[in-house]
Amino acid sequence: LEEPCQALRRLLDAAATTVERCARRNAAYVQGQAPEPHLREYFYYIDHQGQLFLDDTKVKNFITCFKDKQFLVFFFTRLRPNETGRYQDQFPFLALCGRERNFLRCDDRPLVFTHMLPGVGLGDGGGASEMLSFCGGGDKLTAPFRPEALFMHPRTGRLYHPCANRAGSVGLVRSALAFELSPHFEYPPDQPHGGQPTHFLWAGERHSLTNDAPF
Numbered sequence: 001l002e003e004p005c006q007a008l009r010r011l012l013d014a015a016a017t018t019v020e021r022c023a024r025r026n027a028a029y030v031q032g033q034a035p036e037p038h039l040r041e042y043f044y045y046i047d048h049q050g051q052l053f054l055d056d057t058k059v060k061n062f063i064t065c066f067k068d069k070q071f072l073v074f075f076f077t078r079l080r081p082n083e084t085g086r087y088q089d090q091f092p093f094l095a096l097c098g099r100e101r102n103f104l105r106c107d108d109r110p111l112v113f114t115h116m117l118p119g120v121g122l123g124d125g126g127g128a129s130e131m132l133s134f135c136g137g138g139d140k141l142t143a144p145f146r147p148e149a150l151f152m153h154p155r156t157g158r159l160y161h162p163c164a165n166r167a168g169s170v171g172l173v174r175s176a177l178a179f180e181l182s183p184h185f186e187y188p189p190d191q192p193h194g195g196q197p198t199h200f201l202w203a204g205e206r207h208s209l210t211n212d213a214p215f
Helices: 004-015 069-076 175-184
Strands: 021-024 027-030 033-036 039-046 052-054 079-081 093-097 100-106 112-117 131-134 142-144 159-162 170-173 199-202 205-208
Touching: 069 093, 112 175, 131 170, 170 175, 175 199
Parallel strands: 039 100, 112 170
Antiparallel strands: 021 027, 033 039, 039 052, 079 093, 093 100, 112 131, 131 142, 159 170, 199 205
């Protein structure tokens, strides 16, 4: 079997059939550039649906995004804030792989929850604890579902949920999943389905929402 770094390099070399010099949000780079000997740098973008792309991909859609689960798990389990001193404003996160830096910028948040998985263990109340899957990793990339911690942005209507601190502490809930969860929200009587919800009804419990902005 290939080592993870070798598999990553093979995927990148196959995807980058041409090496283009480009600018993204005032960041000039070359995919695969070597700022110093034996060090290579690559640049990625994640959209609000949780799809990962090479940043300089011209047409970004389901066809051109990364879909290999092994690669996605490898990438997102290594995600952390970019503290390298390089491209920090334009690419605030990165995943390290030996002598490779994989910088990431995002449409909204670096981690996007895409699916709800059935509970496989016991929650605090003794029942099954559902898991939120993120960024195409299936059951290999998950976080425990915390309904009381959901936050709906009052201006955009986007839904957010806590995640690991290394990934920014707050993840975006993909719009399709947010739509599935929407019937469980309870709104003030004078603002039905308007403004911010006050409670979330889940598994027979009525969870109070603090509506404190998490970022």
